[in-house]
């Protein structure tokens with residue numbers, strides 16, 4: 604069987620919600636909300652910047668990344684080269700929360716290590732909310748978590764199975780909520796209530 608190449612962006616989607624990851628990367632569903640539009644605008648700005656020299660470092664913009672070993676591909680917002688040091692930088696429009704962005708930049712580091720044959724122990728995530736960047740150490744624990752996520756995403760795509768909806772606070776902020784209908788899949792009781800309220804127009 605041909606190997607399934609996992610997009611680096613899928614790791615962030617998976618970490619947020621495995622069902623969201625499956626909807627986007629198995630079913631090809633996408634929708635925007637205020638968060639994703641802000642993020643896309645930021646990435647357009649970042650990607651349109653030219654590679655340049657800055658305080659003795661070379662900053663490469665929007666470079667393609669891949670790992671044959673992990674079956675992974677994507678793109679880095681920025682890669683800083685300082686002598687023999689290579690550092691990926693991911694840009695986010697919001698504020699730090701959870702591990703998703705750290706896992707995404709760690710996956711970029713794994714690609715850079717394979718591509719350039721160097722160690723990449725550290726990277727950064729720049730957040731538009733506080734307008735500062737946070738250092739991310741690529742510990743063996745974080746690397747293991749990223750590799751495990753890649754393996755699970757691959758299994759998810761191969762099986763074609765849509766994970767159940769957690770239907771929790773994540774759903775309030777999720778751009779795919781109208782497509783996912785988490786109320787319908789989280790429990791039979793909730794499904795019954797949802798159908799009564801929305802299809803049959805009666806409250807329980």
Ligand code: SF4
Nearest residue numbers: 620623768774777783
């Ligand atoms: S609406 Fe909730 S369950 Fe559905 S994809 Fe989004 S976060 Fe996941």
